[in-house]
Amino acid sequence: KAGVTQTPRYLIKTRGQQVTLSCSPISGHRSVSWYQQTPGQGLQFLFEYFSETQRNKGNFPGRFSGRQFSNSRSEMNVSTLELGDSALYLCASSYRLAGNTDTQYFGPGTRLTVL
Amino acid sequence: QQQVKQSPQSLIVQKGGISIINCAYENTAFDYFPWYQQFPGKGPALLIAIRPDVSEKKEGRFTISFNKSAKQFSLHIMDSQPGDSATYFCAAGSTVTSGTYKYIFGTGTRLKVLA
Numbered sequence: 201k202a203g204v205t206q207t208p209r210y211l212i213k214t215r216g217q218q219v220t221l222s223c224s225p226i227s228g229h230r231s232v233s234w235y236q237q238t239p240g241q242g243l244q245f246l247f248e249y250f251s252e253t254q255r256n257k258g259n260f261p262g263r264f265s266g267r268q269f270s271n272s273r274s275e276m277n278v279s280t281l282e283l284g285d286s287a288l289y290l291c292a293s294s295y296r297l298a299g300n301t302d303t304q305y306f307g308p309g310t311r312l313t314v315l
Numbered sequence: 316q317q318q319v320k321q322s323p324q325s326l327i328v329q330k331g332g333i334s335i336i337n338c339a340y341e342n343t344a345f346d347y348f349p350w351y352q353q354f355p356g357k358g359p360a361l362l363i364a365i366r367p368d369v370s371e372k373k374e375g376r377f378t379i380s381f382n383k384s385a386k387q388f389s390l391h392i393m394d395s396q397p398g399d400s401a402t403y404f405c406a407a408g409s410t411v412t413s414g415t416y417k418y419i420f421g422t423g424t425r426l427k428v429l430a
Contacts, residue, residue: 204358235420242422243359243404248415255415290358302416303349306358 202227204293204307212313218279221310225272225293231255232274233304234266237288246289249274278312286314319407321421328428334392336424338405341386345407345419350379350390353402353423362403363390395428402426 205224213219225232233256234246245258249268266276272293278285288311292304320339328334338348347366351359365372365379365388372379378391392399405421 206358231415233418243420245417245419248417250415256411256417292358303361303364304418305361306351308356308358 204291204305206289206291206307206310208310209308210311210313212315213281214315215281215283217281218277219281219312221276221278221289221291221312223274223276223291223293223307225274225291226305229293229295229305230272231294231302232268232272233292233294234274234276235290235292236260237290237309238286243290246276281314283314286312288312319405319419319421321405321424323424324422325425326427328395328426330395330397330428330430332395332428334390334395334399334426334428336390336403336405336426337387338389338407338421339385339387340407340419342407342409343386344409346410347408348379348381348388349406349408349418350377351404351406351420353404359404392426395426397428397430400427 207222231250233248235243237243248256252268263279268274288309290309291307294302294304349364350362352362353359363374363377365381367383376393381388402423402425404423406418408418411417
């Protein structure tokens with residue numbers, strides 16, 4: 201099985217712009233979670249989508265949003281970029297049986313640099 | 316209560332030595348504890364995981380020790396090799412009020428194994 205794929209791998213944007221990141225989960229996986237990874241904060245949970253519905257949300261401002269399509273692919277959007285948004289954005293997928301523990305598998309991430 | 320505290324922040328070990336990374340949690344609702352290994356430029360990869368009904372799990376050179384009463388768990392890397400040099404993250408998962416599952420990650424430990 202192919203792993204989790206994320207595109208693009210690298211992005212450079214300027215303050216005030218917006219960006220859209222894409223994630224394709226492992227085939228058959230229905231849950232997609234997004235994380236922001238920075239050297240000082242580690243992995244911070246952004247949100248999770250399951251069957252096209254946002255199920256969980258972390259403590260990030262409304263500038264961060266996402267969606268999931270019927271084929272489980274997910275996109276994450278950040279509007280009005282700030283310097284502090286520079287980070288590695290990771291996508292993780294899992295099969296997600298309701299109410300059960302479920303291992304997450306991470307993609308390689310998208311490195312976003314905001315100038 | 317949702318935090319997972321990981322220590323040390325960085326660790327230097329001689330080749331052949333034992334690397335030990337510790338994590339502590341407070342929320343007794345956590346019921347799944349995975350460890351991830353991350354190399355530079357890559358996403359985290361699942362290394363080994365444990366559930367609280369066992370006190371130890373071993374896979375090759377990697378062992379998780381779990382102390383439910385102390386709410387602590389640790390990763391032991393036996394016969395550490397230079398190829399083990401990476402950042403290691405502990406995590407704790409639990410079912411949240413929405414009925415889905417959520418992970419909290421430790422802040423990571425940067426391990427360097429000297430040849």
